[in-house]
Amino acid sequence: MAPPLSPRPLPSSLLISLIPVASWFVIRPLLDPVPPLPALWASVGFSIFAFVATLYLVPALGPTFVKANLKGKDLLKVYSDPIPESQGLVCASIYILLLILFIPFSFSTSIASLSGRGSKIEGLLGTASLHHELSVYLSSLLSLLIATLLGFLDDVFDIRWRHKLPIPLIAAIPLLMVYYAEGGNTHVVVPIPLRPFLGLLVNLGPLYYLYMSLLSTFTTNSINILAGINGSEVGQALVIAISVIINDLLYMPWPFDFRIPMHLLGNQIEVEVGGAWHAGMAFGSIELVDRHLFSLYFMLPLVGVCLGFMYHNWYPARAFPGDTLCYVTGMAFSVVGIQAHFSKTLLLFFIPQIFNFLLSCPQLFGIVPCPRHRMPRFVSDTNLLHPSKTVFDKRPPTRLASLTLRIFATLGLTELTMDPSNGVVLEATNLTILNFLLLRLGPMNEKKLVQVLMCTQVAGSVLAFTIRYGLAGLVYDGDRR
Numbered sequence: 001m002a003p004p005l006s007p008r009p010l011p012s013s014l015l016i017s018l019i020p021v022a023s024w025f026v027i028r029p030l031l032d033p034v035p036p037l038p039a040l041w042a043s044v045g046f047s048i049f050a051f052v053a054t055l056y057l058v059p060a061l062g063p064t065f066v067k068a069n070l071k072g073k074d075l076l077k078v079y080s081d082p083i084p085e086s087q088g089l090v091c092a093s094i095y096i097l098l099l100i101l102f103i104p105f106s107f108s109t110s111i112a113s114l115s116g117r118g119s120k121i122e123g124l125l126g127t128a129s130l131h132h133e134l135s136v137y138l139s140s141l142l143s144l145l146i147a148t149l150l151g152f153l154d155d156v157f158d159i160r161w162r163h164k165l166p167i168p169l170i171a172a173i174p175l176l177m178v179y180y181a182e183g184g185n186t187h188v189v190v191p192i193p194l195r196p197f198l199g200l201l202v203n204l205g206p207l208y209y210l211y212m213s214l215l216s217t218f219t220t221n222s223i224n225i226l227a228g229i230n231g232s233e234v235g236q237a238l239v240i241a242i243s244v245i246i247n248d249l250l251y252m253p254w255p256f257d258f259r260i261p262m263h264l265l266g267n268q269i270e271v272e273v274g275g276a277w278h279a280g281m282a283f284g285s286i287e288l289v290d291r292h293l294f295s296l297y298f299m300l301p302l303v304g305v306c307l308g309f310m311y312h313n314w315y316p317a318r319a320f321p322g323d324t325l326c327y328v329t330g331m332a333f334s335v336v337g338i339q340a341h342f343s344k345t346l347l348l349f350f351i352p353q354i355f356n357f358l359l360s361c362p363q364l365f366g367i368v369p370c371p372r373h374r375m376p377r378f379v380s381d382t383n384l385l386h387p388s389k390t391v392f393d394k395r396p397p398t399r400l401a402s403l404t405l406r407i408f409a410t411l412g413l414t415e416l417t418m419d420p421s422n423g424v425v426l427e428a429t430n431l432t433i434l435n436f437l438l439l440r441l442g443p444m445n446e447k448k449l450v451q452v453l454m455c456t457q458v459a460g461s462v463l464a465f466t467i468r469y470g471l472a473g474l475v476y477d478g479d480r481r
Contacts, residue, residue: 054308088325220330
């Protein structure tokens, strides 16, 4: 057996320098004077611990996974060295463990008592609502644990796509049950053009729970579908998590205040920003700040884990995430979108995934044949990737398949190879965003392709912020909390 690729070097100075920094962030809320949003300081510290732990544990545990036959070959490389698979299990274990250790910092009054302060700390929930928020937090952890278990089972048993699509519904059950038990809101604000017919609010009732179930299914599988090259899965998760964090920070009560001199633009009114519970998009709403703090508590450690794993999964990969990482990251996004009540904003950060899903639908639902792997085709002589193809060699495509492919070809989404004698479709490039990028931009190496993919993800987030805070006012009024 060929030995696995040697892990990337890890500088010991990084460990020595980051551990004290992370420890200071964790301990700082316990010291006088207590900072604003003390639990957020602890979350930042645990996020640094998540980065360091993932960075060092993935290469340390990789050989153990190889011995357990959890290994694979990189199909887009000329070498065949065994590479550890299912490393998402290591990432998920670190992530969930640190979220558990974080519980006392956010859901107890110990921080206030240790600091000698009896008053309510800014950003710390009152005692009356701690049990409610803790039950929501624990149900979220339970959903993440179930997603980890199901993802690892998928890695071990290699479940077929038609069977794995509904799997996230099982992981979402604790989330939905606690949401129902706590009397979760099922009303939605009606867009302005529809209000003459439906009114301001509509109670979706059971349909809202169906929507949340489908949200968890989409966030999980959409990342999993857009895979196949080094760094693609963790890269998507990292950009989306950072986008969610930026959105959350817009609602935080920053401790400083300032004025925007609008008179320089010809306006007589000056806009004042800052002060406790008044900065950002929260508009003085403590409930809204708490929601986005809840989101930050999940997203910050996720960024730490993704950054640490990306170091090993970047081209050329020394470790593969497996389906476990896709399940856990997707469920984490579903958790914050549902519990923090910004699911529509969350979906905007999935614009590339939505495009990839819509593009893949003909193959996912059996209209067009779907091969086992739809990743790009690797040409070893040039070290370049080309669009892979689905071939109609056994039987010609059906009328529906031909019509669908011709429409997609007209839109430039796929490339067809036709029989010149009768015009029957013989081949079509596989319907994924990776093949689409190669089709429109030309062949490129794997590293450049994943860079283009991440740039696409970043562009999608920029578009999402533009829609959310620039164009949403056309269909929704007020502060749209």
